[in-house]
Amino acid sequence: MKRLEDKVAIITGAARGIGFSIAEMLSKHGATSIIIDLNKEAVDAAVQQIDDLGNRAIGFIADVTNSDEVASIFKEIHKKFGKIDILINNAGITKDGLLMKMKESDWDAVMNVNLKGTFICTQKVCRYMMKSRSGVILNIASVVGIMGNAGQANYAASKGGIIALTKSSAKEFASRNIRVNAIAPGFIKTEMTDKLPQEVIDNYSDAIPLSRMGTAKDIANLCIFLASEEASYITGQTIQVDGGLIM
Amino acid sequence: MDIKTKVTNLIVEELGVEIGEVTLEASFIEDLGADSLDTVELIMKFEEEFDIDIADDDAEGLTTVGKAIEYLEKQLS
Ligand SMILES: NC(=O)c1ccc[n+]([C@@H]2O[C@H](COP(=O)([O-])OP(=O)(O)OC[C@H]3O[C@@H](n4cnc5c(N)ncnc54)[C@H](O)[C@@H]3O)[C@@H](O)[C@H]2O)c1
Numbered sequence: 511m512k513r514l515e516d517k518v519a520i521i522t523g524a525a526r527g528i529g530f531s532i533a534e535m536l537s538k539h540g541a542t543s544i545i546i547d548l549n550k551e552a553v554d555a556a557v558q559q560i561d562d563l564g565n566r567a568i569g570f571i572a573d574v575t576n577s578d579e580v581a582s583i584f585k586e587i588h589k590k591f592g593k594i595d596i597l598i599n600n601a602g603i604t605k606d607g608l609l610m611k612m613k614e615s616d617w618d619a620v621m622n623v624n625l626k627g628t629f630i631c632t633q634k635v636c637r638y639m640m641k642s643r644s645g646v647i648l649n650i651a652s653v654v655g656i657m658g659n660a661g662q663a664n665y666a667a668s669k670g671g672i673i674a675l676t677k678s679s680a681k682e683f684a685s686r687n688i689r690v691n692a693i694a695p696g697f698i699k700t701e702m703t704d705k706l707p708q709e710v711i712d713n714y715s716d717a718i719p720l721s722r723m724g725t726a727k728d729i730a731n732l733c734i735f736l737a738s739e740e741a742s743y744i745t746g747q748t749i750q751v752d753g754g755l756i757m
Numbered sequence: 758m759d760i761k762t763k764v765t766n767l768i769v770e771e772l773g774v775e776i777g778e779v780t781l782e783a784s785f786i787e788d789l790g791a792d793s794l795d796t797v798e799l800i801m802k803f804e805e806e807f808d809i810d811i812a813d814d815d816a817e818g819l820t821t822v823g824k825a826i827e828y829l830e831k832q833l834s
Pocket of ligand 1: 526573694698
């Protein structure tokens with residue numbers, strides 16, 4: 511039997527990048543991945559790609575900051591499958607800039623998607639997980655949320671917030687057998703980081719003991735473990751996947 | 758089945774208490790051993806069973822069996 515056979519997993523922001531990699535890997539291990547993202551074409555293409563491998567995925571279009579949208583989609587998913595086993599809060603954005611020049615709108619946008627979106631999806635899914643007395647929630651934070659980063663005050667605050675949210679929800683839901691953990695990726699090669707100048711990438715790589723960027727698969731592999739029964743005694747933790755960048 | 762019976766059954770099922778304990782005066786938390794998450798779940802059960810939305814402000818006041826029954830009877834009449 512596959513490790514996540516028959517599990518129903520929702521992954522937000524999964525049309526591309528790390529989220530897609532997580533969805534692909536969960537499906538490979540037997541789960542049905544429910545891909546949630548903003549753009550219909552991108553979602554359809556992502557679902558198709560998993561389908562082509564003979565694994566299960568379906569897609570929904572939603573903005574994680576819209577609680578009505580999220581609630582009604584989760585309801586539909588629950589109706590269709592009778593349960594929701596796994597939620598991966600991965601949708602995230604950056605709007606970088608020095609604090610002295612940061613627009614309030616850029617602060618708000620990042621806080622809304624990264625932190626409030628995670629709160630909304632957690633609240634809406636726990637309705638079902640509480641009832642079934644089981645569930646796994648994984649929140650994608652960032653090492654920047656632990657160490658801070660010049661030029662990313664909004665992003666760092668949102669990711670630090672996710673870590674605190676993870677601990678609080680782990681405590682609130684432990685009695686219902688719902689485990690909540692955070693994953694803090696370091697420097698991962700995706701479209702988000704492809705935007706960066708080569709010089710910045712080189713500088714970063716020099717600071718990483720394993721002296722290379724990570725891949726989306728490195729994150730997905732940890733998700734498989736944390737979502738499985740093998741991690742049944744782990745909750746409230748933030749696990750770094752960063753090549754040793756910070757210790 | 759009337760509202761009172763339905764509510765009583767839901768409470769017995771949700772909180773795992775004896776039917777005799779579910780008196781009108783019984784407080785969910787103090788007498789029926791509910792924790793705060795149980796009370797959230799109970800409200801969700803009422804919403805489902807009776808197909809209504811219970812506002813958070815209203816839910817806060819529903820601390821005893823009697824108050825819940827009274828509230829639901831009013832909402833559903
Ligand atoms: N790439 C890295 O180096 C790195 C490092 C640390 C943490 N992370 C985190 O990993 C997660 C994924 O990052 P990525 O690099 O794959 O980014 P990405 O930009 O490639 O993908 C993010 C996805 O989220 C979607 N999204 C954005 N806002 C949304 C919303 N409101 N509702 C629904 N979907 C929305 C986007 O459409 C996109 O498909 C993010 O939370 C990011 O902060 C990435």
